[in-house]
Amino acid sequence: MNKTPARLMSLIPSVTPKLIRHGSTSLQSNKVKKVAVLGASGGIGQPLSLLLKLSPMISNLSLYDIQHAKGVGADVSHIETRVKVKAYVGNDELADALKGMDLVLIPAGVPRKSGMTRDDLFITNATIVADLVSACAKNCPRAIIAIIANPVNSTVPIASEIMKAYNVYDEKKIIGVTTLDVLRAATFVAEAKGLDSTRVFVPVICGHSGNTIIPLLSQISPPVPFSQPELDSLTYRIRNAGTEVVEAKAGAGCATLSMAHAAARFSFSILDALNGKAGTIECGYIASPETEFKYFATPLLLGRNGVEKSIGLGNLSEYETKLIEQAKHELNANIEKGIDFAKQYLSKSR
């Protein structure tokens, strides 16, 4: 397990202000970027498209879905910001939606219903992600691909295998979006400890399902002590937060509004970093040659080409080391399932 001594804490002030803004206000044309949302008509896609339309860092917003995208595009395009919006519907328009993109966000795919795990979505979402990433490989091979569609632990390995098969793989550019776990951790810990949630940062590592969601409460900024019962209950709530929303929505889907905000925050950090802003950090799930896992979420230093490097895990407490041990089987199984699927998909489709 990598234990990078470079400390996270010194870099954290660059993270928190992004909670309440729409990105840097640079209007230089070389700094504005082109962004696509695939699955733009969905519960996440619509509010995400709205938030992106408000950003001065974006010149063009490409909204793609298999249904209703023209309506979403017409609606969002009436907002008086400079971002040019174009909508695309159906496979015949997918290539045009992707050409020239710097960042592609993928919230396309079915959400959970009560009683389902994220892995239960694999059967539908694996093919959706594989199809969409194949189109990215052909039409915008240098774009950063941010995968929101669940199960993220498997869809990111699928995306990587597809890009490898097209000889356009760059491990710096395929990232599973785990930002919502980080936002939830800050919110829940702040509530429990009477802190200002916009000033709290808790790294969340490992993966994005069940036991693989591991908040590093020992590395919270600002430093706060926790009793063992507090560690247990906060870890449980952060891990279970997706299910909390699925159950509260009672059949009407999963987290969409908080996820749209999380994805927008992640996007603005990526765009800031592409524009050369130093010290931009977000957690994300990526290929991880430096850990014992093929893919792993850590805090990431972002740069001009995507992920500059993983910040690593820091000094884990005994409790956190045990949580990683307990997550091993689930994470590895999710990763191998994605890789196996991609092999079969590629053997059929090429």
Ligand SMILES: NC(=O)C1=CN([C@@H]2O[C@H](COP(=O)(O)OP(=O)(O)OC[C@H]3O[C@@H](n4cnc5c(N)ncnc54)[C@H](O)[C@@H]3O)[C@@H](O)[C@H]2O)C=CC1
């Ligand atoms: N990474 C994370 O933290 C989170 C991930 N999610 C995941 O995000 C995904 C989307 O969730 P919602 O927006 O609530 O679902 P939704 O069902 O409201 O929207 C999904 C959209 O994808 C579209 N779609 C389906 N197949 C497509 C294809 N081949 N190409 C383009 N678009 C396609 C649908 O038409 C629909 O508009 C789910 O898999 C969900 O589990 C949700 C919350 C948090």
Ligand SMILES: O=C([O-])CC(=O)C(=O)O
């Ligand atoms: O729980 C779900 O199905 C959606 C999700 O990933 C989350 O809210 O973290």
